[in-house]
Amino acid sequence: MRASRRSRPDSPPPSSAAATAMGKANKSRDTGPELRLRSELHRRGLRFRVHKCPEPGIRVRADIVFGPSRTAVFVDGCFWHACPDHGTLPKANRAWWREKLDANVARDRVADAALSEHGWTVVRVWEHEPPGKAADRIENCVRPIRPTVGNDEERPR
Numbered sequence: 001m002r003a004s005r006r007s008r009p010d011s012p013p014p015s016s017a018a019a020t021a022m023g024k025a026n027k028s029r030d031t032g033p034e035l036r037l038r039s040e041l042h043r044r045g046l047r048f049r050v051h052k053c054p055e056p057g058i059r060v061r062a063d064i065v066f067g068p069s070r071t072a073v074f075v076d077g078c079f080w081h082a083c084p085d086h087g088t089l090p091k092a093n094r095a096w097w098r099e100k101l102d103a104n105v106a107r108d109r110v111a112d113a114a115l116s117e118h119g120w121t122v123v124r125v126w127e128h129e130p131p132g133k134a135a136d137r138i139e140n141c142v143r144p145i146r147p148t149v150g151n152d153e154e155r156p157r
Contacts, residue, residue: 010096026080029050029051029063031075031077031127033075033077033125033127033128033129033131034063034064034075036131037064037073037075037125037131037134037135038050038064039131040131040132040134040135041064041135041138041139044135044139046066046138046139046142046143048064048065048066048073049064049065049066049067050063050064050065051063052065054067054070054072054115054120055114055115055118055120058111058114058115058118060111060114060115062074063075064138066138066141066142069121069141069142069143069144070119070120070121071120071121071122071123071138071141071142072115072120072121072122072123073123073124073125073138074108074122074123074124074125075125075127076108076124076125076126076127077127078126078127078128079101080101080104081101081104081105081108081126082101082102082104082105083126083127083128085126085128086126086128087101089101108124112124121141123137123138123141125137125138
């Protein structure tokens with residue numbers, strides 16, 4: 001049997017039963033924005049791994065990983081990753097939440113740098129970003145433009 005998670009010792013007490021229920025309901029993977037993006041990428045014929053550690057030795061799991069092109073995609077929630085457009089702070093325990101969210105953002109930057117140092121392209125997608133636009137950005141990283149050989153006219157296939 002798996003041991004239950006305990007709150008961090010420096011965590012403030014829950015502000016309400018509703019806040020506790022909402023916190024427990026948050027998923028770390030297979031979120032709505034992530035599923036919509038994966039569906040769009042799959043519809044375009046792109047194949048990938050899900051919730052995978054891209055690089056051994058770096059303790060981070062990307063939401064979507066394209067191994068051959070060494071592209072790691074993270075779908076960031078506006079609240080948890082402090083979106084400049086939609087990020088908000090709860091009214092209760094504001095100082096604690098500010099510190100927590102700042103630590104999340106700092107951890108994201110450390111992960112980005114570590115993966116980049118190992119030759120990975122990191123793509124960050126906000127949960128509010130339309131899946132089609134996000135998929136366009138990702139597809140540009142995954143499917144490099146192939147140079148034409150010979151003349152500039154398109155050859156029949």
